[in-house]
Amino acid sequence: xxxxxxxxxxxxxxxxxxxxxxxxxxxxxxxxxxxxxxxxxxxxxxxxxxxxxxxxxxxxxxxxxxxxxxxxxxxxxxxxxxxxxxxxxxxxxxxxxxxxxxxxxxxxxxxxxxxxxxxxxxxxxxxxxxxxxxxxxxxxxxxxxxxxx
Numbered sequence: 001x002x003x004x005x006x007x008x009x010x011x012x013x014x015x016x017x018x019x020x021x022x023x024x025x026x027x028x029x030x031x032x033x034x035x036x037x038x039x040x041x042x043x044x045x046x047x048x049x050x051x052x053x054x055x056x057x058x059x060x061x062x063x064x065x066x067x068x069x070x071x072x073x074x075x076x077x078x079x080x081x082x083x084x085x086x087x088x089x090x091x092x093x094x095x096x097x098x099x100x101x102x103x104x105x106x107x108x109x110x111x112x113x114x115x116x117x118x119x120x121x122x123x124x125x126x127x128x129x130x131x132x133x134x135x136x137x138x139x140x141x142x143x144x145x146x147x148x149x
Contacts, residue, residue, distance in 0.1 A: 062084055
């Protein structure tokens with residue numbers, strides 16, 4: 001059996017502590033705390049899919065911060081966010097290529113029989129579990145709109 005994402009994060013925290021890698025340890029502890037927080041708040045044990053959704057959200061926050069720091073010309077902060085993003089990406093599934101995403105969008109549209117914008121929710125409902133953490137859902141939404149209009 002493969003190791004769950006939560007166990008992997010815990011193992012990586014121990015490794016970072018042994019190696020005295022403070023920067024890596026900081027972001028890993030942030031991930032661990034976010035997982036525990038969600039589990040406590042919702043009184044559930046998170047599975048890998050839910051952890052991927054959480055990591056995806058954290059990665060998206062880093063990307064938004066990087067964009068803001070670039071406008072403010074703060075290279076020091078950009079470097080920190082990019083490092084954290086790199087660590088988060090280690091736990092996310094491999095990103096899909098544009099062509100693969102477009103194929104999946106087309107298949108989901110065909111599967112749902114979607115023909116107009118009001119059917120977008122059905123299409124997203126099918127794609128979100130398949131693409132979570134593997135593609136920018138905002139871009140996927142744009143592709144769906146493009147194909148439905």
